[in-house]
Amino acid sequence: MYTYINELLTASEVDQIAGIVTKTTFVSGAATASGAAKNVKNNEQLQMNDTQLQNINYIIQNALVKSPLFREATFVRHILPFMVSRYLPGMEYGWHVDSPLMSGGGGTIRADLSTTIFLNDPAEYEGGELEIESDSGLQKFKLPKGHAIVYPTTKLHRVAPVTQGVRLVAVSWIQSFVKDTEKRDLLFQLKALQEVLNQQQQGSQVHLSSQQLYSNLLRMFCEA
Structure with a gap:
């Protein structure tokens, strides 16, 4: 099941994050990939130890706390700090399944759910759809800025190549009190x-x- 969280972040919160991003340094995203994903991951991420990333996580965590839909859909037990990923023209993240165990913030969790928060308007880039294989066929997501999608980490998925503009998202993984x-x-x-x-x-x-x-x-x- 896919859960859409419309306007998880307000326009003001998205603008705050955008302002913080301009002061940060991006590095190759391949450094945080494991196994076969290393060969298909081609994007950039904020450095994990960047203090500005902590400020971004503070904004996002406050938004999640205020979202009944997020709580009711996830039964969140643990959530890893969010990573901010950037895709420039020609970048993509090929077909893969996320690791069942994910580490961050000083701990390791079982990854039950994945979440992507879109941080810029879809009109600002071409391509870059989040594509997820499902029992009913291929699902494609390219949501307005501030909106989020939560989906089972077990799903095969990819980020299609960005052909123009810049795609900016925040991603994290959740361990749920309800595993199944x-x-x-x-x-x-x-x-x-x-x-x-x-x-x-x-x-x-x-x-x-x-x-x-x-x-x-x-x-x-x-x-x-």
């Missing part, structure tokens, strides 16, 4: 149903039953 994708999706759908019942039948037996079912399933599915 289908179970997370079920809980997310049940939560959406709860919200409808909360608006239309608050306090009714069916509303209370849905809350009980959600709570009990969450207890069953969560990993301590």
